[in-house]
Amino acid sequence: MQPKYIILTEKPMVWSLEFTYEDIYHRVSTDTAYNVDKQSAQGDSHIMLDDDRPLFNYYLALAISDLTSLLARRIDPTIQVKTDDGQIIDNQGMIETKESIKYYLVMDENLERHLLPSLWRYCNEYLSLRILEMWHKSEQGADRLKSDIIRVLDFRRRPVRRPVRNFL
Numbered sequence: 700m701q702p703k704y705i706i707l708t709e710k711p712m713v714w715s716l717e718f719t720y721e722d723i724y725h726r727v728s729t730d731t732a733y734n735v736d737k738q739s740a741q742g743d744s745h746i747m748l749d750d751d752r753p754l755f756n757y758y759l760a761l762a763i764s765d766l767t768s769l770l771a772r773r774i775d776p777t778i779q780v781k782t783d784d785g786q787i788i789d790n791q792g793m794i795e796t797k798e799s800i801k802y803y804l805v806m807d808e809n810l811e812r813h814l815l816p817s818l819w820r821y822c823n824e825y826l827s828l829r830i831l832e833m834w835h836k837s838e839q840g841a842d843r844l845k846s847d848i849i850r851v852l853d854f855r856r857r858p859v860r861r862p863v864r865n866f867l
Contacts, residue, residue: 710808711780713788714815716770716822717801724755726827731834747834755830762829763800765841766822767793769848773804780805804852811854818851 724747731747747755767774776792794801806812821844828841 711778711805712808712812713780713790714804714806714812714818715789715801716804716815716819717799718823718826719799720759721798723759723823723826723830724752726823727755727830727834730827730831745834754834758830758833759826761833762826763795765829766826767802769825769845770802770804770822770852773806773852774802775805776803778805806852810852814851814854818848821847821851 728747731745774792776790778790780788780790782788790803790805791801792803794803825841825844825848828839828844831839832841
């Protein structure tokens with residue numbers, strides 16, 4: 700018997716999300732260059748260049764920590780997920796290498812699998828905006844994406860009925 704830390708109402712499945720650091724760097728670098736061009740009248744000329752890689756890596760580590768805390772309730776490498784024909788699906792929890800990070804999320808079959816690409820885009824955008832917030836030291840909208848990520852993680856095909864207790 701496996702420990703059940705994640706409440707599953709139906710058969711579990713694993714969603715994998717992988718984010719490449721180089722792609723995030725290019726996105727953030729492009730955004731800072733675009734912002735300088737757009738806001739040149741305000742005197743904000745902070746473009747992220749290759750010389751800023753150590754600072755980018757530091758901000759990236761913090762952004763990954765924030766994203767991991769958002770996804771943590773769905774990361775459980777102790778749960779073994781099997782396909783219908785009995786093969787075990789890879790569930791390593793979280794793997795971080797020097798080039799990328801990969802999350803394995805244990806999800807309920809009742810959750811919408813077609814939302815996985817949307818979840819990947821929201822998470823990728825969240826990482827970029829968190830780095831930009833630290834870079835510019837101003838709000839960039841990462842909090843809005845936080846709620847979008849949580850909404851995708853909780854979106855169900857069929858409603859889950861929970862027992863109602865009378866508190867009176």
